[in-house]
Each structure stands twice: as structure tokens, then as C-alpha cells.
Amino acid sequence: MAQLFNVHPQNPQSRLCKQAADLINAGGIAAIPTDSCYALVCHLDDKNAVERLRRLKGISEKQHLALLCKDLSELGSYAKVNNAQYRLLKSVFPGPYTFILEATKEVPKRVSHPSKKSIGLRVPAHVVVQGLLEHIEGALIATTLQLPGMEEPARSGWEAQEAVGNDVDLIVDDGEYCGAFPTTVIDWTADEPVVIRVGAGPLTGPLEPVSIEVQEEL
Secondary structure, three states: OOEEEEOOOOOOOHHHHHHHHHHHHOOOOEEEOOOOOOEEEEEOOOHHHHHHHHHHHOOOOOOOOEEEOOOHHHHOOOEOOOHHHHHHHHHHOOOOEEEEEEEOOOOOOOOOOOOOOEEEEEOOOOHHHHHHHOOOOOOEEEEEOOOOOOOOOOOOHHHHHHHHOOOOOEEEEOOOOOOOOOOEEEEOOOOOOEEEEOOOOOOOHHHOOOEEOOOOOO
């Protein structure tokens, strides 16, 4: 049975964030709220935890996982970003977007796409996630908490507990509902960015001219 941490939605207790991060740093899998919906997370460098997360979600190594980063400077450690990409990323992050970019050598091969050598990256605008990342030794691997058979992603701590309470080590509950949609996903591994999933992030401002080619599976 997962441990349950109840944190304040606007001012998450640093003590609890550190305790949660310690469990993740030690190899645990957690269900946490984000600026889109609940996500399953584990440490980037923990091979066993990443494999366990994939089994729980029911996805293969050919499907992208996302890295949760504190800010753009940390994101730059894991993805190759040119000037045009940086300007667009800076205009939308932090926010409910996932950008698929060319991975750097800092990213373990087991979590990058096996043929494209790419990785999904996020800088979430959620105080609980940011509170956790302050104590994480590196980045978090994340995937939407929507298991096979679930009609929509988990949006609250109790929904997360109902879905994965027996399969994860920790559930972080801020007492509020997240959004109903996962992130908007934008693939920028070619010359121009392409939206491959329309989600919580609006396609306005600098994203209005971006092409859309929605894919059924990511």
C-alpha cells in the first residue's frame, strides 16, 4: 500500500516534499499532481524504477516518457536546443506542454526513443512538482496516470489511490483537482515543430502557426 502525503496546494510543506523526494531518490514510484493531470514519476537514473513504471503503465520502450525539469537551464542538460527552440520554449514554460527534442548523452538510452534518440521534456507550472524537484537529485521521469482501461487520467489524490494505491510507493495529494487533460505534445525533432497531441496547453500566441498532426499513440 502506498504512503499518502497530504500537502498544502499553494505552499507545500518543504519537509514533506523532501521526504517524498527521498523516497523517489531511493527508487520509489510516486503519483503526483501536475499542471495537467496526475502523473506517475520515478527517478531518471533508476533503471528498475523506470522498468517498473513502464510495466505499470503498460507501455513499451518505443513510447516516449517525459522528463520533468525545474527550469530551462536543467532542460538544456538533457536536450539539444537551438536558439529558435529556446525562444519558443521560454515563451510557454513553465506550463502544460511536453516537447519532444533530440536527447543529449546525459539521457540514459533506456528512457530515450530507441530509434529517434529523442526525449519528451516538461517544465511544469505546479508548486507541488516544483517543491519536489527542489530535492530531487537530477530529473524525474513521468507519464500520465492513465492506465489501460481508464477512460480518463486521474485528477485527484483519491482517484490516484483508487487506480494505483497498491502498485506505487507514494501518493502526493494536495487536496485539489488537476485538469482533465494530459499535456499538449509538440515534436521538434525535425526543422519545424509539429503538435502530435492536443491537450491542456493552449495553441495560442507563439504556438498558433505550429502544424498539427495528431497521433493516436505516443
